[in-house]
Amino acid sequence: NAGVTQTPKFQVLKTGQSMTLQCAQDMNHEYMSWYRQDPGMGLRLIHYSVGAGITDQGEVPNGYNVSRSTTEDFPLRLLSAAPSQTSVYFCASSYSLALSGNTIYFGEGSWLTVV
């Protein structure tokens, strides 16, 4: 059981480039989300999805797009990378649509540097 798998683990981008961070889970979880982690800021929610075809914005959605065409996958797209998007990105998933009280499972993170 692989859990939540993120790729790539490390990436360097030039300003203005676009890229996609991949996230897949094999636990048949309805809920998936993307967070970014910055020093002193904790984890901030970028986008989340409560099921295939349904996505919504979190606290810091600007500059990012998501889609959820299957239950398993939830890619995060950076449309035109900026140095402010240098961060560690975590994908997470949970079983229940209602989420409340259910454990969230995290991927191991993707370190992104924009130069």
Add this chain to the structure above:
Amino acid sequence: AQSVTQLDSQVPVFEEAPVELRCNYSSSVSVYLFWYVQYPNQGLQLLLKYLSGSTLVKGINGFEAEFNKSQTSFHLRKPSVHISDTAEYFCAVSETKKIIFGKGTRLHILP
């Protein structure tokens, strides 16, 4: 909206000493509270959670937390820390569609 405040950004403690990491939350409805741990260069993993019932919750690695509704707190404790407890600890509160995390407390274990 719900929010979480972790009162200390860093906590140094000597090995084998007790530790308390503080967390306060704000919420107008029933809450579900969590503590997650992040070891260096890894993702977060669940330490423990409070859903209902007993206010003292026991988790993995000897950690426990106490839910105090009147003080809106959910402090994490361990009676004797080890060097392997070096990590960042996050308190979190869940809403219907998202989890709100605190900014984290970095636990430094001193030899």
